[in-house]
Amino acid sequence: MHFDLTSEQQMLVETVRRFVETELYPHEKRVEETDDVPAELAADIQAKAKALGLYAVNMPAELGGGGLGTFDTTLMERELGRASYGLQMVVARPSNILRGCQGSQIDEYLLPTIRGDRHDCLAMTEPDAGSDVRSMRTFARRDGDDFVINGTKHFISHADVADFVILCAATGEQGTKKTISCFLVDFDTPGLTRRRGPKCVSHRGYHQCELIFEDCRVPASSLLGELDKGFELMGQWLGSTRLQVATTSVGRGQRVLEMATQWAATRKQFGQAIGKFQGTGFKLADMKTELEAAELLTLRAAWKDDQGLMTDTDAAMAKLFASEALARVTDNALQIFGGMGLMDELPIERFWRDARVERIWDGTSEIQRHIISRALLRPLEQ
Numbered sequence: 001m002h003f004d005l006t007s008e009q010q011m012l013v014e015t016v017r018r019f020v021e022t023e024l025y026p027h028e029k030r031v032e033e034t035d036d037v038p039a040e041l042a043a044d045i046q047a048k049a050k051a052l053g054l055y056a057v058n059m060p061a062e063l064g065g066g067g068l069g070t071f072d073t074t075l076m077e078r079e080l081g082r083a084s085y086g087l088q089m090v091v092a093r094p095s096n097i098l099r100g101c102q103g104s105q106i107d108e109y110l111l112p113t114i115r116g117d118r119h120d121c122l123a124m125t126e127p128d129a130g131s132d133v134r135s136m137r138t139f140a141r142r143d144g145d146d147f148v149i150n151g152t153k154h155f156i157s158h159a160d161v162a163d164f165v166i167l168c169a170a171t172g173e174q175g176t177k178k179t180i181s182c183f184l185v186d187f188d189t190p191g192l193t194r195r196r197g198p199k200c201v202s203h204r205g206y207h208q209c210e211l212i213f214e215d216c217r218v219p220a221s222s223l224l225g226e227l228d229k230g231f232e233l234m235g236q237w238l239g240s241t242r243l244q245v246a247t248t249s250v251g252r253g254q255r256v257l258e259m260a261t262q263w264a265a266t267r268k269q270f271g272q273a274i275g276k277f278q279g280t281g282f283k284l285a286d287m288k289t290e291l292e293a294a295e296l297l298t299l300r301a302a303w304k305d306d307q308g309l310m311t312d313t314d315a316a317m318a319k320l321f322a323s324e325a326l327a328r329v330t331d332n333a334l335q336i337f338g339g340m341g342l343m344d345e346l347p348i349e350r351f352w353r354d355a356r357v358e359r360i361w362d363g364t365s366e367i368q369r370h371i372i373s374r375a376l377l378r379p380l381e382q
């Protein structure tokens with residue numbers, strides 16, 4: 001077992017770090033203040049990311065993507081995670097679930113999304129169906145050659161700038177459980193309305209929308225994957241989005257630690273640097289240790305994914321630990337900065353707010369613990 005990066009991986013990390021520092025950091029304050037990433041800025045970042053080969057890296061090279069495996073994608077996203085979410089998400093990684101595209105869907109959805117000509121978003125959550133996804137009420141009823149969709153989704157990220165939505169809707173029942181299917185629905189489809197949702201405390205510039213389907217008619221060719229097998233299709237890729245949360249949490253935490261260390265080394269009280277007080281120094285030690293542990297868990301899960309060995313538990317442990325470590329790291333950093341940590345002159349209060357969502361989206365911490373404990377207990381159930 002060794003933990004060294006290859007020279008190519010090291011170069012990838014350095015390229016992304018430089019890109020983040022030169023192309024994303026300078027815009028962070030404005031995005032935070034305006035809660036907006038202007039379209040021209042997004043187009044500029046996208047073009048520069050493409051020129052460096054940093055766009056759609058998770059997609060197969062033969063389809064025009066970067067062809068990176070999960071480990072390398074995770075390394076890259078760790079670096080992207082240092083920057084404001086609204087900006088880093090412009091360096092898009094199309095949803096992995098689009099790999100399920102077939103026939104005309106490949107030209108209509110998959111390839112343009114890899115090229116950056118179209119953008120996707122993914123809608124699972126509903127006002128009455130969050131963690132309990134299978135209780136969703138949005139229903140797609142078969143009608144001749146079409147499906148007619150009715151229902152409401154909320155908290156759908158990026159839907160304001162997306163061209164189409166990967167929609168999860170109930171299509172039937174199996175015993176007491178609903179069966180779910182996935183659909184590709186263009187935003188200009190009659191019967192589909194999107195509107196901006198409430199403002200979120202985390203990740204300004206990255207918005208959530210409500211999607212309302214009222215007798216929204218789509219052709220059967222909109223079905224992504226097999227009918228009633230949407231849950232299984234989603235399940236194949238949920239692990240990779242959880243790793244994304246884990247690795248961006250690690251990256252952001254590392255940036256916060258660097259800033260807190262710098263502050264602790266230079267801010268003087270009682271005639272000495274505050275880092276020399278054990279109460280501050282030990283906080284830095286805990287932050288460093290937790291981030292290294294989170295990084296190891298995350299990279300190990302990513303490596304296992306490349307070997308076809310990653311389990312739901314691996315992804316859940318990485319997401320759980322990294323997102324909770326980030327919460328402690330940002331809170332400790334804010335404490336080290338004292339009152340200045342709460343002021344919007346510095347980005348510390350932003351990191352602290354941004355960290356909050358990581359324990360909620362893509363499955364709450366409780367749901368991750370549920371996944372981990374279920375895997376432990378199930379073999380012993382009588």
Ligand SMILES: Cc1cc2nc3c(=O)[nH]c(=O)nc-3n(C[C@H](O)[C@H](O)[C@H](O)COP(=O)(O)OP(=O)(O)OC[C@H]3O[C@@H](n4cnc5c(N)ncnc54)[C@H](O)[C@@H]3O)c2cc1C
Pocket residue numbers: 121122123124125129130131132154155156157158200208357360361362363364365366367370
């Ligand atoms: C900013 C943001 C962006 C999002 N983007 C998207 C998106 O793009 N697409 C999308 O589909 N969804 C998105 N979501 C939804 C997100 O995945 C859900 O918020 C999350 O899964 C939790 O659902 P909920 O908010 O309805 O909370 P609930 O499910 O109502 O949970 C409330 C509380 O109950 C706890 N709880 C629930 N069930 C259990 C259980 N079995 N055991 C123990 N505790 C439990 C939860 O852990 C939580 O603490 C987004 C959410 C946010 C906040």
